[in-house]
Amino acid sequence: MKETMFREALVSLLEEKKYATLRDILVTLNPADIAGLFAELPERRLPLLFRLLPKELAAETVVEMEPEQQELLIQGFSDSELKEVIDELYLDDAVDLIEEMPANVVRRILGSADPDTRKMINELLKYPEDSAGSLMTVEYVSLRPTVTVEQAIRQIRRTGIDKETVYTCYVIGDDRRLLGFVSVRTLLVSEEETPIEEVMETNVIYVHTSEDKEEVANLIRRYDFIALPVVDEEQRLVGIVTVDDALDVMQEEFTEDLERIAAITPTDKPYLRMGVLELYKSRILWLLLLMISATFTGTIITSFESALAAQVALASFIPMLMNTGGNCGSQTSVTVIRGLSLGEIDFADLPRVLWKEARVSLLCGVTLAAASFLKLLLFDKVGMAIAGVICVTLFATVICAKLVGCVLPILSKKLGLDPAVMSNPFITTIVDAVSLIIYFQVATKALGL
């Protein structure tokens, strides 16, 4: 409510051309909030509003905006305005921006940057999109091991304003090889004349440029880092990934995993900003695919039509069998997928996981079959034979579901596929099919159909 009123106030000021007032208000806001406001205002207003912002705030705001609006703004910029914005950006933010733009806009952006910046951006753009190299920035503080604490602090005072972070400084040798790191806190509490090499931490945890971004985020989270250094094949320091990037990567990866498990083709946009056609396209593919595979399970029922005709009551329990199989499969697959994401489980753990799931499925299977048996006899009054058929199938379904549910994600990851994609959709199909085959086979034999 408050945000709408605020937005309407801004639009009024804009219409009344009260630019100085608008500017005064905007500069008190955080870039993330300004971007959020701009997203809800009419697009034609954006260029004007944007020009009210001071250079640094303007650049920080661009970074927080959605790609469509960034593109719109850039198209409205003159070449010198574009150059000003690009020059203000940290390199990793410039790379993020460029990665979302169409080719002609990219050419324009690169053309407006000065040659050194352009060279560095091109270097960063070479890295694959999900790698540490694509996340990192080159604006960090590097120190020689022989400088003193006092000299280091003076260096930070001089150059710190342009660095993405000054809080962790990296110590490098002549060949740029990473020797250690030292935090600003350590610098501030150490004796001024001490050489850096005496206070620096030499056990550096680092990643290579090719490291997966999810692993980068996991490391930052595990070790409570502010920044993580990135090296090339020769162990030379080439950039750093900061903790704010880790937070963003974690959010993106979670959302993507969740969408994959729910059979959605992942997109990167907030729900309310997605159009109807976009949502449709992200969902319909899997829906069609899964509908086709579900008809496969249907043909199993068709092949047992005579058995079903002889004992129609059997049909009533199909939903319960399939749902239970689905839930069992989900429980296991989701747990395993999460473990794979967090690096807690890997392919070598497959025997251990299988053994654990086998025992859990036995316990669950027995519990559910027993509960079901009682219920069928006492409430549904189907008779011992049918109750037996149902419970035997239920037991087998639970076991099958949990075993398939843990094997498929782990195998997928081993084969280089995304375990979340392989999860619920395929698991459900396999388990449903097995469940129905067992159901009708047992029923046919036990009931003499």
Add this chain to the structure above:
Amino acid sequence: MKETMFREALVSLLEEKKYATLRDILVTLNPADIAGLFAELPERRLPLLFRLLPKELAAETVVEMEPEQQELLIQGFSDSELKEVIDELYLDDAVDLIEEMPANVVRRILGSADPDTRKMINELLKYPEDSAGSLMTVEYVSLRPTVTVEQAIRQIRRTGIDKETVYTCYVIGDDRRLLGFVSVRTLLVSEEETPIEEVMETNVIYVHTSEDKEEVANLIRRYDFIALPVVDEEQRLVGIVTVDDALDVMQEEFTEDLERIAAITPTDKPYLRMGVLELYKSRILWLLLLMISATFTGTIITSFESALAAQVALASFIPMLMNTGGNCGSQTSVTVIRGLSLGEIDFADLPRVLWKEARVSLLCGVTLAAASFLKLLLFDKVGMAIAGVICVTLFATVICAKLVGCVLPILSKKLGLDPAVMSNPFITTIVDAVSLIIYFQVATKALGL
């Protein structure tokens, strides 16, 4: 592989009583890694290994360990050893530790702390478990507005070693009211004689002690903070939440959401460390509950048994209808739950979400019904009438699934319930029931059964 060899080397050294060597190795490791190693070693070795660690490293390692092992260690400590460890901990870590311990251990821990520490810990323990108050620490740097930049840096030098973070300093008035903040970077690049109040940022984004921890993490992520200040009802600064806590909260909250959606009772342990009985208990409750609700859908089929007996072919398409309904429901509910978690959607957006889902479901419903119709006629050769019944039901199922899928989570959140709990399990039950009722009603009328 490497880790196992390393671990075995350590055990050998331990058995050979080569304690000095062991200590030399351990001090090169990061606390998170030491805790990881300890977790895989025989428990009886822990007290001995732990005593090899220097005080500060020992305390940091305790923080990273699982609660069962923390308890084991503490039980093995003498009172003075316990006091040493507790005194070394940051207060928020001490609170986290205490929250996981049984009552007698808690009493012992509090008894060993000095009176001031005990008082502060008790203050922090009063906050509800999922609030900003329970996450925060009180070891931050606070400055008076009239001190100069130089005096501030000197204060950090003197006291910084004990602070959780020195990188953001908070400026408070006489009554401890939060006036602003200033980063260490700003201090380092500013003129030494400038009063703090001239360089500080006065637009402070803060939270109250009662704020939900997921919202705290969202704010830290949105604004790229290193720390977020926490105030009481009178706007007095009482603590800070640091970015490393935000990363941990994000991981916990996402795992919890995922587990809830998969009908698992959330636990906080890594999968491989959970015992068979624990896994069983976290899953069986929902499995039983959902099995019962699935039998409800079964009774719908039973009530239409005569229709089914007349046209047994109808049974073959029940899996496809139910699966499609389930997938449609999942896609929507998962997207909405994610939006609710990230603060992108709230109750006021319900009409907007409903309208969007209505249109998407129309598109999906028409596409799926059309594809199904073609397939039924060309491949299954069921005849126009039955194909029509199936496709009309499919269309209605898709629409119902997506509408229920967006309403239920949003309503749940409004009613103060966890939307993830309300999601797939209940949605599937409702959608299955509606789907089957429509199926048999349409079939009965259209086919004259």
